[in-house]
Amino acid sequence: MSKTFYITTAIDYTNAAPHIGHAYEKILADVLVRYHRLKGDSSYFLTGVDQHGQKVQQAAAKEGISPEEFVTKTTAKFIDLWEKLEISYDGWAATTDPLHKTCVQKILQDLYDRGDIYKAKYRGFYSVRQEQFLTDKERGEDGNFGPEWGEVVELEEENWYFRLGNYRDWLLQFLDSHPGCVQPAFRQTELRNAAERLSGDLSISRPKSRLAWGIELPFDTSCVTYVWFDALVNYISFAGYLSDDAKFRQLWPALHVIGKDIIIPAHGIYWLAMLKAMGFADEDMPRFLVHGYVLVDGEKMSKSIGNIRDPHTFADTFGVESLRYFLMRDCVVGQDMDFTDQRLVQRYNVDLANSLGNLLNRTLNMAKRYRQGKLVRSESAEISAFAAQTVKDYTAALDQNLVHQALEITWGLATRCNAFVEESAPWKLAKDPEKAQELDAVLYTLAESLRILAILIAPALPRASRGILDQLAAPGEITLADTAWGGLPDGHVLGEPQVLFPRIETAAE
Known part of the structure; x- marks a missing residue:
């Protein structure tokens, strides 16, 4: 029986249009969950939108519409993009959903009843952008709050507080005893260092x-819930917590795919402490896959700088597959990547058009020219062994969520096959009747390698995978087990060749 792989992504703020950074996170999660489906794991992929908070209220007021109208309009932009990018999520989390609201209120009431929530007056500084109260430890060396906090105002108000400080010692012990809770490892070290400095409690309310x-x-109708307390609960509310115990037992715990800017403090401190306070055991804590930023010219995307990159534009201009491949191949999980149009085009032309696409086209054309497209099973032992090792290494990489490494390994097989074409020179073999068996082996080896390649690229490039399998006239229903050598039977007839990855011509060319 396969295990359940429950993957969740950070839900997106609905006061901004989706950008390349949003696309990267969702594609990364989509590749991982598609891989686990390929393995045969029972998988569930949850994503969605965070629809509450001060920033949403302000953005709606600026447009002269209600918050409900605003979030409906902006949520549609995210849904449209995920459909275009073939993001195969199973569940959609919208924090205005009554199911979520009920879950949040039940948790709040339970924590209040346990004495984990209390009321106190606070006077200090507040970041409007981050919707967070600030302390002196958030100040820079010059004594000022940095630009990352946006507008900072001084407030005095009475709010409800979660006893976050009570969970500091437990959090340190948990992180020490659970290496690998956060990937990459240096992010867990950063989280532990932040937990070491933890002091004070968390304001979890805002006055209406x-x-x-x-x-x-x-327990207080004059206040609403702090947006982070509300938003974080989506990971369990939409998985059935407090509403569908059977579903929740099957799905939880999850792997959260999040950006590096929200591991500290929101996910790594607030969320883990909240779960512990709710009664979750250590073995039921989620894991975190923390990705870096997609930068433009070395800078984080920002409206004020004017360097926002719209994924709709790139998908429409260069194709969905080119965008998915570039983001997954060039971005090392956990590190920042610098996004440039030129690099996207180069990666597409070199890897997709020249390497894989050319291999497919040459193989089908040679098979049609020399054997009317009909294969005789007789392979190269060296290439079949290379393919088997590729599958093994690919699996090891994706089991560690190393998507970029898995793609590099996959293209190693494509590169080896292209070299094999030059080494074996089938155009020469075709001229010598005594080399007929050798020619059969070359053509079968290339076609079978392409079938395996089509399976390996399926998580990252589902559309291209289907295209290759169609041209090979191979079965479209695939699993990772189908990468075993010999899937194309003796006498199999290949389909018609078509250009799958037409080169992207640039002005310089």
Whole structure:
């Protein structure tokens, strides 16, 4: 029986249009969950939108519409993009959903009843952008709050607090005893260092006089829930927590795919402490795959700088597969990547058009020219062994969520096959009747290698995978087990060749 692989992504703020960074995160999660489906794991992929908070309320007011109208309009932009990019999510989390609201309020009431939530007055500084109260430790060396906090105002208000500080010692012990909870490892080290410095508690409410757009506290109708407390609960509310025990037992714990900017403090500190306070055991804590930023000219994308990159534009201009491949191949998980149009085109032309696409076209054309497209099973032992090792290494990489490495390994097989064409020179073999068996072996080896390549690229390039299998006239229903050598039977007739990856011509060319 296969295990359940439950993957969740950070839900997106609906006060901004989706950009390349959003696309990267969702494609990364999509590749991982498609891989686990390929392995035969029972998988569930949850993503969605965070629809509450002060920023949403302000953005709606600026447009002169209600928050409900605003989030409906902006949520549609994300849904449209995920459909275009073939993001194969199973569940959609919208924090305005009544199921989610009920779950959040039940958790709040339970924590309040346990004494983990109390009321206190606070006077200090507040980041409007991050919707977070700040302390002196957030100040820079010059004594000021940095630009990452946006507008900072001084407030005095009475709010409800979660006893976050009570869970500091447990969090340190948990991180020490669970290496691999956060990937890459240096992010776990950063998280532990932040937990070591943890002091004070977490304000989990905002007065309705300042913020009306949120989930009302069940024990104080004059306040709404702090957006991060609300948003984080989506990971369990939409998995059935407190509403469908059977579903929740099957799915949880999850792997959260999140950006490096929200591991500290939101996910790594607030969320883990919240779960512990709810009664979750250490073995039921989620894991985190933390990715870096997609930069433009070395800078984080920002409206103020004017360097936002719209994934719709790139998908329409260069194709969905080119965007998916470039982001997965060039971005090392956990590190930042610098996004450039030129690099995208270069990666597409070199890897997809020249390497894989050319291999497919040459193989089908030679098979049609020399054997009317009919294969005789007789392979190269060296290439079949190379393919088997490729599958083994690919599996090891993706089991560690190393998508870029898995693609590099996959293209190693394509490169080896292209070299094999030059070494074996089938155009010469075709001229010598005594070399007929050798020619059969070359053609079968190339076609079978392409079938395996089509399976390996399926998580990252589902459309291209289907295209290759169609041209090979191979079965479209595939699993990772189908990468075993010999899937194309003796006498198999290949399909018609078509250009799968037409080169992208640039002005310089």
